Amino acid sequence: MKSKNLILSCIAVLLLLTLPQNASAKIYVSANSAILMEQESGRVIYEKDAHTQRRIASITKIMTAILAIESGKMNDMVTISENAVRTEGSSIYLKAGDKIPLEDLVYGLMLRSGNDAATAIAEYVGGSLDGFVYLMKQKAEEIGMKDTNFENPHGLDDHENHYSTAYDMALLTRYAMENDMYKKIAGTEKYRSEDPDGDWDRVWKNKNKLLTGLYEYTTGGKTGFTKLAKRTLVSTAEKDGVELIAVTLNDPDDWDDHINMYESAFKEYKMALVLEKGKVKTKDSFYKNKLYVKEDIAYPITAKEEEGLEVKYKLSKVKGDWKKQEQNVPDIVGNAEIYLDDKLVDSTAIYYEHTKVKKNKSFFDHFKSMFLAVMGVEKDG
Known part of the structure; x- marks a missing residue:
């Protein structure tokens, strides 16, 4: 009996040793490529083949939406072209000659994945499809999407060289979610587009099932599908101050995979306030009581990682002319x-607080102050 118990004990120990020891190991997804990223820090919590270039289908429209929003033309009326109406695939059923606010087109783009809306937006914001694609490529480079190439505003399989990666799409979503208008649109469950002349009245319900009922912590996202790309999905979620971005490419079980990634991360991670904005303490006599940071720094960590967090201050060497004149x-x-x-995971600038110099008033300034006081201006305003 003792021998049997010993064997069972050994088996139990071996099982414990082989169990996953971190959140990433506990996550399983069906997708060919996947990533889970924290919004504020950009920390990658989980990834699977996240840097492989793949077709992305309609999650392309995240780029189309943010470019439209940043154009500053959201209140403009857009006249719909015949070319836009003829765009294949999913549609919001625009008609040639319709005049519709650019803002409404972006809602139709994001909620119903309207390819006709994507073409109409591209023609108006970029001047042409080619002009808009140029803007897409510029923005991708600006954001740091190094493994991405855009060739259309909707993600249809009409170009061989239209692709991205799970990682790059997470970068794009992180950038877009910093825009309040984008965040509002992506998180809208239902939108009504009304014609001021009363010819039509459209109501669009978001295709993102995570947002409309499957997962209570969802804050936005974009669905996608083509025959070549298969199912693609970007979603965002927030719980207890932790904001996450999930991306899956070619995933037959994307709804469940996103929920699985979120639930695993929300259980394991919390946002730790590593550095508070305000004064920075230092023993250096020159810098003492003069240093500050402008923003809080928070970072997502597990309970086991708390002791491994450390803040280091790297200050410039004080120069001689700084001591002579503070303005230098x-x-x-x-x-x-x-x-x-x-391992360096984040950083923020340290600012020097200059002494405010009071300007000496000239004789004219004194005379002006006395004159206004006599006239009662300073008293009565």
Whole structure:
């Protein structure tokens, strides 16, 4: 009996040793490519083949939407072209000659995945489809989407060289979610587009089932499907201050996979306030009581990682002319660097607080103040 118990004990120990030891290992997805990223820090919590270039279908429209929003033309009326109406695939059933606000087109683009809306937006914002594609490529480069190439505004399989990666699409979504208008549109469950002349009245319900009922913490996202790309999905979710971005490419079980990724991460991770905005303490006599940071730094960590967080201050060497004249000290004099287990994960600028110099009033200024006081201006305003 003792021998049997010993064997069982050994088996139990071996099983414990082989169990996953972090959140990433507990996540399984059906997708060919997937990623889970935290919004504020950009930390990648989970990834699977996230840098492989693949077709992305209608999640392309995230780029189309943010370019439309940033154009500053959302209140403009757009006249729908015959070319837009003839666009294949999913549609919001625009008619040639219709005049519709650009804002409504973006809602139709994001909620119903209207390819006709995508073409209409591209023609208006970019001047032409080619002009808009140029803007898409420029923005992708600006964001750092190094493995992406856009060739159309909707994601249809009409170009061989239209592709991205799960990682790049997470970068794009992170960028877009910093825009309040985009965030509002992506998180809208239902939208009514009304014709001021009363010819039509459209009501669009969001195709993102995570948002409309499947997962209570969903804040937005975009669905996609083509015969070549298969199912693609970008979604965002927030719980207890942790904001996450999930991307899956070619995934037959995307709704469940996104929920699985979110639930695993929400259980394991919390946002730790690593550095508070305000004064930075230092023993350096020159910098003492003069340094500050402009923003809080929070970082997503597991309970096991808390002890591995460390903040290091890297300050510029004080120059001789700084001591002679404070105006020579630059505004930024260093960086606060955040380390997790000795790996640099984030940083923010350290600013120097210059002494405010009071300007001596000229004789004219004194005379002007006295004159206004006598006239009662300063008293009565």
